[in-house]
Amino acid sequence: MALIVQKFGGTSVGTIERIRNVAWRVAKWHAAGHRLVVVPSAMSGETNRLLSLAAGVQEHPDPRELDVIASTGEQVTVGLLAMALLALGVKARSYAGWQVKVLTDSAHTRARIVKIDEVRLRQDLENGCVAVVAGFQGVDQAGDITTLGRGGSDTSAVALAAALGADECQIYTDVDGVYTTDPRIVPEARRLHTVTFEEMIEMASAGSKVLQIRSVEFAGKYKVPTRVLSSLTDPKLPVAEEARSGTLITFEEDPHMAMEKAVVSGVAAQRDEAKITVHAVPDKPGIAYAILGPIADAGINVDVIVQNVSHDGMTDLSFTLSRGDMPKAIRMLNEQVKPHIKCREVTGDDRMAKVSIVGLGMRSHAGIAAKMFRTLAEEGINIQMISTSEIKISVVIDEKYAELAVRVLHKAFELDQE
Numbered sequence: 001m002a003l004i005v006q007k008f009g010g011t012s013v014g015t016i017e018r019i020r021n022v023a024w025r026v027a028k029w030h031a032a033g034h035r036l037v038v039v040p041s042a043m044s045g046e047t048n049r050l051l052s053l054a055a056g057v058q059e060h061p062d063p064r065e066l067d068v069i070a071s072t073g074e075q076v077t078v079g080l081l082a083m084a085l086l087a088l089g090v091k092a093r094s095y096a097g098w099q100v101k102v103l104t105d106s107a108h109t110r111a112r113i114v115k116i117d118e119v120r121l122r123q124d125l126e127n128g129c130v131a132v133v134a135g136f137q138g139v140d141q142a143g144d145i146t147t148l149g150r151g152g153s154d155t156s157a158v159a160l161a162a163a164l165g166a167d168e169c170q171i172y173t174d175v176d177g178v179y180t181t182d183p184r185i186v187p188e189a190r191r192l193h194t195v196t197f198e199e200m201i202e203m204a205s206a207g208s209k210v211l212q213i214r215s216v217e218f219a220g221k222y223k224v225p226t227r228v229l230s231s232l233t234d235p236k237l238p239v240a241e242e243a244r245s246g247t248l249i250t251f252e253e254d255p256h257m258a259m260e261k262a263v264v265s266g267v268a269a270q271r272d273e274a275k276i277t278v279h280a281v282p283d284k285p286g287i288a289y290a291i292l293g294p295i296a297d298a299g300i301n302v303d304v305i306v307q308n309v310s311h312d313g314m315t316d317l318s319f320t321l322s323r324g325d326m327p328k329a330i331r332m333l334n335e336q337v338k339p340h341i342k343c344r345e346v347t348g349d350d351r352m353a354k355v356s357i358v359g360l361g362m363r364s365h366a367g368i369a370a371k372m373f374r375t376l377a378e379e380g381i382n383i384q385m386i387s388t389s390e391i392k393i394s395v396v397i398d399e400k401y402a403e404l405a406v407r408v409l410h411k412a413f414e415l416d417q418e
Contacts, residue, residue, distance in 0.1 A: 005170070009231070012041075025236075039156050047073050051066070067109060085132070095133045135156035151214065169219065175210060178191070181269075186416075197216060225248065275319070276333070301322065303320045354395070355402060358391060
């Protein structure tokens with residue numbers, strides 16, 4: 001039977017009763033003959049509690065010690081889940097990341113996986129044992145505990161699936177799959193039966209919160225079939241029925257469906273955007289680096305970048321970034337960059353949103369951008385910035401229009417239709 005890696009998020013293991021439900025679900029798949037590695041997150045809210053404890057002791061917690069503290073949340077969960085499985089008569093054994101081991105670099109609080117030693121896990125699987133592995137964590141070459149950053153359990157699960165050559169990585173969340181857009185904004189949103197890795201990466205980068213973009217990139221790189229499922233369904237739902245549910249993220253679109261593939265697969269919105277404009281900078285080679293280089297060195301990610309047309313040898317450069325990073329970025333630009341490049345001023349607006357349409361079908365259909373812009377114009381929504389890729393068009397607009405933009409675009413591209 002299949003080798004499957006199952007990942008359960010914090011809400012799925014938020015209480016002892018929910019942990020028991022997860023154990024029932026895992027036991028069901030195990031009884032059907034599948035070999036299982038299970039990766040649970042920390043119990044809902046536990047990581048925040050641990051981080052607040054650390055902040056109460058040290059204003060700026062030491063990253064190495066912070067990882068030691070933050071990693072304990074998942075270690076509690078794996079132990080509890082292994083015990084719940086044992087109580088059901090299922091052979092199970094829990095592992096911390098360093099026991100597997102999940103080798104990472106030494107970037108504490110945001111480490112990246114280098115390789116995984118899966119020998120102990122394979123031995124457990126051969127012996128009919130369910131391996132319960134702590135997500136979100138690993139160990140570096142020096143033997144220090146590391147963590148992978150927010151959402152790292154998804155990445156842990158996909159990385160384990162890649163290392164083991166798993167048939168499928170199943171990500172259980174509090175939603176039952178990937179939708180054409182957020183159902184809370186558009187009740188008519190449809191669950192997608194399949195979506196490609198390319199589309200999922202673009203949707204994740206555009207604001208879809210179903211999966212962390214790092215985990216999707218990992219799955220695409222190592223060709224790990226990944227399925228998004230709901231952990232809120234009946235844990236005793238027949239395996240055959242559950243195996244067909246959710247949304248399967250595939251390597252490429254099904255050739256039999258290609259002729260009927262929707263031009264646009266989904267609409268995503270990201271609200272926590274801010275825009276910074278550096279006014280009247282010299283229009284000469286190297287100016288973009290002079291502005292954005294220090295921003296990158298500070299660990300601040302920028303998204304959409306626009307440089308205006310030059311007038312009298314001067315231009316404006318605007319870029320978007322996470323809303324929480326705006327104060328730090330403006331302070332840095334005023335203190336470090338402005339005196340060097342002699343710009344007129346630095347301004348910011350933290351009431352931005354990014355709305356995107358995504359779809360493989362955009363590659364072969366003309367007029368998609370025009371239709372998007374016309375739809376927004378008819379609603380009086382002003383576009384401040386535009387960014388495109390082969391299968392995505394994003395616009396930056398005033399945050400107050402974000403939900404309206406999602407609704408009208410979802411309707412314009414008929415995403416409520418099968």
